[in-house]
């Protein structure tokens with residue numbers, strides 16, 4: 001038996017529209033841009049313009065990558081709120097039922113946009129409205145250990161001078177802005193790490209190369225070099241003060257908002273795989289009976305039931321983490337739990353669907369093999385499975401990052 005909680009009524013139009021877009025606009029071009037790696041999916045321009053229109057009219061409920069801002073002003077008086085974080089995870093899951101790589105390529109919906117929405121002050125938020133921003137943290141020598149980044153930002157007059165190399169930047173080529181993490185002083189450790197918004201075309205910043213990848217091939221992944229790249233000092237997001245107690249927490253706050261979004265991508269992709277698998281199995285005479293215990297059904301039906309339960313657990317954790325953000329509750333633990341669960345079961349489910357459907361699952365005639373490739377990254381970026389488990393363990397045990405590594 002499964003428990004299915006209804007989606008909030010006010011988001012039904014939004015999620016319905018997102019599902020239609022996924023089915024009628026993303027799915028039909030999904031295979032094309034999987035094969036044409038690095039080709040720009042030009043169809044997304046029209047889609048992004050439609051999304052902008054919905055945002056202006058208020059019909060999108062502020063959903064999307066930038067919908068993660070924790071806004072004091074629109075808090076329902078005294079009550080709980082189903083807000084833009086919830087709208088974002090629900091609409092992103094629907095879009096990723098269509099295609100994760102294309103969702104990640106959507107103009108003006110980059111992870112850098114979420115970083116700006118999370119950390120920018122009101123003036124910066126206005127100044128960077130409408131930009132398309134990628135997010136550059138990872139370096140050749142630094143991945144999970146993001147506190148060790150070596151890219152530097154040195155104040156010189158009214159500008160910061162940035163030097164360093166960033167790798168694996170999603171939308172790094174196509175986005176018009178990059179949010180780059182750099183340290184103000186390497187001797188001061190994680191507290192000195194800040195994020196900076198750099199506009200494309202700024203002298204000293206260049207895209208060096210693009211990566212060929214296992215999955216999400218519709219999404220461009222770039223190496224970006226910063227050589228004496230000068231940005232106005234007003235482009236530092238948040239406070240320039242180095243506060244040993246809270247400095248890194250400022251930049252890290254982005255993850256509390258973006259991890260539920262990545263969980264949503266995993267939930268959407270796994271839902272797609274499971275929906276198609278159920279259809280293909282039914283065509284082969286395997287029907288899941290929800291009124292009988294799993295152990296009295298065929299092995300395939302029992303497996304579907306188990307995957308559905310896992311997926312529902314991931315979906316509920318995703319909703320909880322986003323809902324907590326909407327209600328301005330600290331959600332680092334829940335954001336990591338959602339990302340860990342959804343990232344892991346997303347990969348497991350999509351791969352198991354390939355297995356259950358046999359040759360049909362493995363062939364390029366269906367999208368099952370593609371979804372198995374696409375979902376793997378969702379258990380890696382924005383913090384790997386192991387890193388989420390580490391964060392969860394620290395929070396549950398009350399240990400610091402120095403005490404539990």
Ligand SMILES: Cc1cc2nc3c(=O)[nH]c(=O)nc-3n(C[C@H](O)[C@H](O)[C@H](O)COP(=O)(O)OP(=O)(O)OC[C@H]3O[C@@H](n4cnc5c(N)ncnc54)[C@H](O)[C@@H]3O)c2cc1C
Nearest residue numbers: 135136137138142143144168169170381382384386387405
């Ligand atoms: C397609 C793609 C898109 C990406 N997009 C972006 C982007 O937009 N911006 C960006 O900044 N980065 C991006 N990344 C980089 C991604 O965030 C990193 O790959 C990720 O953080 C892991 O870092 P790493 O690859 O250096 O692996 P490592 O940190 O070297 O980890 C290797 C393995 O060791 C494990 N491990 C590491 N530390 C521990 C520990 N303490 N305990 C237990 N296990 C541990 C990891 O979980 C992993 O399994 C992207 C990567 C890919 C592949």
